[in-house]
Amino acid sequence: MSTDLRLVLFDMDGTLVDSQGAITGAMAEAFAEVGHVAPTRDAVLSIIGLSLDLAMAELAPGADGPTLDALVEGYKSSYMKARKAGGQAHSPLYPGTLEMLAALDAVPEYLLGVATGKSQRGLDAVVAAHELTSFVTRQSADHHPSKPHPSMVLTAMAETGVAPEHTVMIGDTSYDIDMGRTAGVHTIAVDWGYHPADQLNADYTINSFAELAPLLHRLWKA
Template sequence: MTDLRLAIWDVDGTIVDSRETIHNVMVEAFRQSGLVPPEYDDTRRIVGLSLHEACAQLAPGASAEDIERLVTDYRNTWVRARARPDFHQPLYEGALETLEALRDEGWLIGMATGKTRAGIASLFKLHQLEHFFDTIWCADDGPGKPHPHMVQQAMSALGVAPGASLMIGDAIHDIAMGRAAGVRTLGVSWGFGEAHELEDAGAHEVHHDFGTLNSSLRAFVPVSGVG
């Protein structure tokens, strides 16, 4: 069908404000592993990558054994963080309304996230968003960002061509993934990536609030190809 439109969303830093939590968990994992914790500016640059690759970039001098221990510590720290009664990761203001509008306007909605399935389940327990997504792809499903696998799988699962699909994300890895899959990329500047980084990564558009993002989505017309 030629009228299909697919919006593929990143989660952390795009729909959910997880900046503080992710950095705090990473810092705690490094401390448990006996490594020097990263600064926030370093953490934000690896969000979206596979956990092993992210840890390797944050600890370039660490051995393979150190990286494995760090990955385990990070996952265990996340489990403990989610179990705390005060655990909170708010939706960005306007995110829910945008998802509702897309659903009302007949869009198909996908997810392409560096989260695990367990992380997605935790998100859906915290925020009732599961019903919005027609297809969900994550770190457990194959190559992670910036490989195009998740975007390609989302399009294939729903039968939507690249020219009728969009990738929406806050990180350069989202933009690289979308570009590699041949879809239009909409960067958002309220998460982990800075506007100039998203532009340098090749984002077709960069938005600073949901108002302009919504306008762009309403104006989107599927095309035969994306440059």
């Protein structure tokens, strides 16, 4: 493994993009299609980051297999239609995201990546909509066990040849932080996401993306 390179991994929903409106809307439509009462906004936000099948099982614990399958497919269909109609506005970037990514990408030793509970199609759509060209590794739910299993982080490190002590996982939910911790990497929570940052027990917490580059500099200078 390289002793020079540093890997900076980001969650997507709730960390780089604010997709809560799109997600809660698609959930409401999916539940309506099967005749179930939609889960509350707080309930939906609590499962963001999980793979979709696990998320639906959490939101509809009494549902049978065919109903859960219908919920998953209904959600996918609703979300995709809204994404095509909404473009960038469907899942807007949080303030400072583009500037932060550009600044980190300009550091020769830094490699940027994504580890998300989104499908590969959903991830690719967000990357294309916002022209997020900096990511050299993209890990999605289609190819891994659901977070907090460490597979996404471990695969990203294997692809880039970066050691755990030179890797950080940045996210907004317990699934992100637990995934990073299990993989043996540094963890950074953002305080604008979908789980309360003070409950995540991350190694570090940032209040804006302006704090990230200085934090990484201190972390890897030590």
